[in-house]
Amino acid sequence: MTPRTSAQGRSTAIDTATTSVEDYAKTIYGLAEWDGASVTASALAKTLGVSNPSVSLMMRKMSELGLVEHRPYAPLALTDAGRQLALAMVRRHRLIETWLVRELGYGWEEVHEEAERLEHAVSETFVNRLDVRLGHPRVDPHGDPIPGPDLQLDYPETQLLCRVPASVQVRLEQVDDAVPDALSTLDAHGVPIGAQVTVAATADGAVVLTTGGTVEKTSSEASAAEAGHSPASASIRLPHEVAHAMRVSVVH
Structure with a gap:
């Protein structure tokens, strides 16, 4: 054949x-x-x-x-x-x-x-x-x-999220689709490719992100938005293997 x-x-x-x-x-x-x-x-x-x-x-x-x-x-x-x-x-x-x-x-x-x-x-x-x-x-x-x-x-200038120091704002450029937990975590928090987030803290390889208005609104947040109030920033804790599967560029 x-x-x-x-x-x-x-x-x-x-x-x-x-x-x-x-x-x-x-x-x-x-x-x-x-x-x-x-x-x-x-x-x-x-x-x-x-x-x-x-x-x-x-x-x-x-x-x-x-x-x-x-x-x-x-x-x-x-x-x-x-x-x-x-x-x-x-x-x-x-x-x-x-x-x-x-x-x-x-x-x-x-x-x-x-x-x-x-x-x-x-x-x-x-x-x-x-x-x-x-x-x-x-x-x-x-x-x-x-x-x-x-x-x-063309490739943007990126680095692995797990290597970014705290207090740096970054743009999510790429996620490794071979790491299902990375995809599901981003889905769960409504964070798409292109989202801008801030590395709030790093510890033992784990990364904590704050998303501001990037995440999907809950019903209470939607009500607050309708009333003219900005929703509070959300925090996302990523274990090392998940942060290692994401590439970001630094927002200057």
């Missing part, structure tokens, strides 16, 4: 890329996306849920395709061709996630697996028309940048 491929209509010219190759390229890119960290075979295996020998076999295949620089015991690195393939898949995935949330009513915690399935089945024509339909969004529902048709993208 011929391996599935989503190369039809794609501008990356990697016509031999199967869905597995596409997934590996996208995952290697994603692991180093925000902080340029070295990507190891073991980290790749853990993220994809496969064995280390499986990763080694795929790296040899992708090296033969000119997609990765494969050296024994060295960090994994995409070639220029591999990066183009990865960005093409990132573009597909994030536009589909955005579409699912905006137009089909999915929650941001639901879209990853659905997008994983759909991204391999659609043509480049579909992806480009989806981009137009959505108004050329620059970020997906989790704040991750979406590459343009030329596969270029």
Whole structure:
């Protein structure tokens, strides 16, 4: 049986890329996306849920395709061709996630697996028309940048929330959708991507935020607002693993 491929209509010219190759390229890119960290075979295996020998076999295949620089015991690195393939898949995935949330009513915690399935089945024509339909969004529902048709993208200057000192106002730029508690906490307090919050305190890796008027109003707060009173600031305590899953920019 011929391996599935989503190369039809794609501008990356990697016509031999199967869905597995596409997934590996996208995952290697994603692991180093925000902080340029070295990507190891073991980290790749853990993220994809496969064995280390499986990763080694795929790296040899992708090296033969000119997609990765494969050296024994060295960090994994995409070639220029591999990066183009990865960005093409990132573009597909994030536009589909955005579409699912905006137009089909999915929650941001639901879209990853659905997008994983759909991204391999659609043509480049579909992806480009989806981009137009959505108004050329620059970020997906989790704040991750979406590459343009030329596969270029921009990242804001960010840092992990858990590393921000107290008394600093920040803007929420991105949340790691692989950490469900981070998504559910933000949902519970009505804090969206783009919200401005203040780091009120830090202790033992935990972070306390104050949100001002960012959170959704309770019935009493809504009544106060109607009466002309501003609602009190809300405090949110985030354990370290949740704060570590959020990236913010400092508001000057």
